[in-house]
Amino acid sequence: MYLSPDQLRRCTVAVDLGAARTRVHVKGSGLIVDEPSIVAVNVRSGVLIAVGSPAERMSGRTPAHIRVVRPISHGTVVDIQMARRMLRAMVGERVSRSWRLKPRLRVAVCVPHDADPLARRAAIETMTGVGAHRVLLVDTLLAAGIGCGLPVEEPEAALVVLCGAAATQVAVLSLGSIVAAAKVPVGGETIEQAIALHLRNRHELTLPTQAVRALRLNVSGVDDGTPPETVVHGRDVATGLARTVQVNPEEVRAAMQSPLTGLVDAIRSVLHRCPPDLVADLADRGIMLAGGSALLPGLDERLRQATGMPVSIAQNPATGAITGLAALIEGKVRPLNMDSLPL
Numbered sequence: 001m002y003l004s005p006d007q008l009r010r011c012t013v014a015v016d017l018g019a020a021r022t023r024v025h026v027k028g029s030g031l032i033v034d035e036p037s038i039v040a041v042n043v044r045s046g047v048l049i050a051v052g053s054p055a056e057r058m059s060g061r062t063p064a065h066i067r068v069v070r071p072i073s074h075g076t077v078v079d080i081q082m083a084r085r086m087l088r089a090m091v092g093e094r095v096s097r098s099w100r101l102k103p104r105l106r107v108a109v110c111v112p113h114d115a116d117p118l119a120r121r122a123a124i125e126t127m128t129g130v131g132a133h134r135v136l137l138v139d140t141l142l143a144a145g146i147g148c149g150l151p152v153e154e155p156e157a158a159l160v161v162l163c164g165a166a167a168t169q170v171a172v173l174s175l176g177s178i179v180a181a182a183k184v185p186v187g188g189e190t191i192e193q194a195i196a197l198h199l200r201n202r203h204e205l206t207l208p209t210q211a212v213r214a215l216r217l218n219v220s221g222v223d224d225g226t227p228p229e230t231v232v233h234g235r236d237v238a239t240g241l242a243r244t245v246q247v248n249p250e251e252v253r254a255a256m257q258s259p260l261t262g263l264v265d266a267i268r269s270v271l272h273r274c275p276p277d278l279v280a281d282l283a284d285r286g287i288m289l290a291g292g293s294a295l296l297p298g299l300d301e302r303l304r305q306a307t308g309m310p311v312s313i314a315q316n317p318a319t320g321a322i323t324g325l326a327a328l329i330e331g332k333v334r335p336l337n338m339d340s341l342p343l
């Protein structure tokens, strides 16, 4: 069964429910939401206290009656009620009401390539709960391929590596379909865990999640040369007291490298499952990196060395999937028949 371009063009809203960020594009208005997929809720009263960035800042700093919740995990809605409340709050009461009043609102949603029927159903129920009359599911990898400007509708191979927060998906696309794909549990969050483990072992320091993220992003911004040491504040593993240490960005970079081995293996396994003609196409075009974690320092170089193929980073890697989905509903993509995702 195929999703025709016409079916997608009748959608008004495109949604990417990511483990790290939720993105909503409304036809004619553009990207109206790009926020962390996090809510803070008062467990006594059930009241939503904060959504998106303000809720993220509360993470790890809340009293017992406030819980910070991530309703989406690994690209799958794990708490439908909370995901609906989060979406309503993010788009705003006025837009949310107009969705509910629209009698035939059609929404296109990205779902991971390997989403099982439960995960697909959860995405549909989340959107019907915020006013969607019909929900069309589009493979995130196809959307990302389109969003990165790859010619996915042509009879030639395009290799997209979508590096998200919790996982990385790899696919070879041709003729609007996925020829071979793989998913590995490697992403921005895995890298942060590796850095946290390194700091614990090397400096006997426990760092809050947000400090690890800041450290990683700090290191990402450092060009080659002699990077300055970074001062980090955490809790001493032995004494439990606050302590400050100086961390060399080079050691952080080194700690970030080990989880990436799984990524190279996934690319190799996808290429092994492709017909030789398609693999030959990729010798010139190479690998397209998308997703927020595509910006990890040295990732492109590491993949270049491991595969011997050219590697490029999408212009706006983090918004690749929503850009592609938006192009589909806005009718900006040349006609292509895409595999629809069965329920």
Ligand SMILES: Nc1ncnc2c1ncn2[C@@H]1O[C@H](COP(=O)(O)OP(=O)(O)OP(=O)(O)O)[C@@H](O)[C@H]1O
Pocket (backbone or CB within 6 Å): 017, 018, 019, 020, 021, 022, 074, 075, 163, 164, 165, 166, 167, 187, 188, 189, 213, 217, 220, 290, 291, 292, 293, 294, 295, 296, 297, 317, 318
């Ligand atoms: N400049 C940067 N350097 C390194 N990593 C970054 C940068 N900007 C964002 N990231 C990381 O990218 C990840 C988020 O990427 P993205 O927005 O593609 O995820 P998502 O679509 O929500 O997740 P998933 O695809 O796993 O559901 C986070 O882990 C974030 O820390």
